[in-house]
Amino acid sequence: MSGERTDNEVLTLAPPGSGAELLEVRDLRVRFSRGGRRVHAVNGLSYRLNAGEILAIIGESGSGKSVSARTLMGLLPPSAQVTGSARFAGTELLGLPEREMRGRRGAEIAMVFQDPARSLNPTMRIGAQITEAIRAHSALSRKQAAERAVELLKLVHLPAAERRFYEYPHQLSGGMRQRVVIAIALAGEPRLLIADEATTALDVTTQAQIMELLLELKQRLGMAIILISHDLGLAASYAQNVVVMYAGRAVEYTSAEELFAHVRMPYTQALLGAIPLLEREPHALLPVIPGQPPDPAALPPGCPFRPRCAAATDACAEPPPFVEHEPGHWWACWHPAEDLSPQVKDGVQG
Template sequence: MTQPVLSVRDLSVSFASDTRTVHAVDHLSYDLHAGEVLAVVGESGCGKSVTSMAVMGLLPSTAHVTGSVRLGERELAGADDRAYGRIRGKDIAMIFQEPMTSLNPVLTVGRQIGEVLRRHQGLSKKQARARAVELLGLVGIPAPAQRVDEYPHQLSGGMRQRVMIAIAVACDPTVLIADEPTTALDVTVQAGILDVLKSLRERLGTAIVLITHDLGVVADIADRVLVMYAGRPVEQAPVDELFAAPRHPYTRGLLSAVLRPGTPKERLPEIPGLVPSLDAQPDACTFAPRCARADDTCTGGRPGFKAVSADAGADAAHHAACWHPHTLQETAS
């Protein structure tokens, strides 16, 4: 196995106020390799976006971050804004969740794409504009020479999302973080956005962290899946193995709630209860209050994040944090 392009180790993020402390991410670790798509999934409030913002160094001053974030050989944890400014957009970039609030409404899309090119590649204004036209064509926007001089409000939601992708990949970053890139888009536009991401991976070898609620998107594009719950990793596996044999009850619950063609028109099963408050991270399984398999062991100690197969080695691909994971026989039923 080659060295990871991004390595996150024991990442924890908390936010303190006058009245309480919220533990948004609790000891999360993962590796990302060149050309790989890692999907991060889980309910809202499970820490997915906070994790990505911590990796990008975009959290507010109220955040307390511990652990290690290595981009290649560079340690990013604890880096100041100046150090992050040299790599954001160049070596690591992010597609934000809502393009209309992420793009500047009073600047043309060409100028916004050109800004990162002029900063990191030293292009002239004319060169940056020409390259912006090329990038708009790369991400599938029709008539790019015309669109480059338009403003965000003149574009559709799908086109704005493509502009965000063009900005993110302008300098051929090693790592691209895509935070819900297909949210609120219709299925045809969503398919186009996913095709763009696949093309970028194939042409540029970009490694992608894809944050999403849509398990259909995960099945379509991801190589590996990391499932988060209440700020903690609960399962990680290659995408085919996770869909075929989910071991953690939470993962099984998420997959059971997906509507599949040909299934009877009945009420979809749901996971009872809600994601807990993150004021505290107990020394126990945080999913236990919602889990039908929970017992005193689950509430008495935190399960380790370990290989689901007892005879698997240190490089095992499938891990879960559960005292009573589902067996292969159960997942087949």
């Protein structure tokens, strides 16, 4: 039965045959102070992730998706005001002392960022950086850690792993550097890997290779993965479940299969409609979402997407509740969108 979700309730989306619950995020809110104003970066985000699953968190820049991920890692500045709950394997992460968080960071939850060049120390050889990460999470000797580092480089399919071990980051291509960063993330054998726009800075072919690598690693190591991206096509190809965020809020949440079959939130529909399709005329203009995302320090009243939404009415002056309108499918909208055309669906899913 459908019903409104209160801020303290948690969305439950566990497909048949899924693993045990690994992460539960409940009513997560993150505030910053900027120039005397309060920035509302995350506004009541809730979701669950089961072991071995892939969850995609999708949205434009400034939607709060990366901030929510950094919150799980304990990587926010001290000035951040965080409320809510984030329980990982039964342990509350929010408010965890830095010493305890440091022990979990990398060992249980690891993160891969967008720019591998900024994630690597340009003055250290590749092997030394991976070896250092391994020894931070194990009692292996330097020699044993070095051997393990080569194994990890092979695991992420870095060509000539033994030789690359002694090279510096600038000697590798962008795709190779991202493989090294993934190897470092795997050094502590985490149960959850967060990929924060991990393929955005790469060319299309390399993006696909990195995503296939992450999928292979998930299957081999049994990790859960959170994909942070603005690319709904990526979610369609790799994720089981999808959270669509806008202005710090979740505006639609369901399985990937259901989302692309029956998209409801107009913002989600706009994101899907803006994906380039081969079927479009060569000189046809790419559809765009009008306007700009709202300033998180000055959010509009009511539905935050209202100023950009073609379906907006006076009713949208009131914030729509996040409701399970259909079994396993939540959205926040007074005027849910119709299904996308078959051409758009085929273009995304293909």
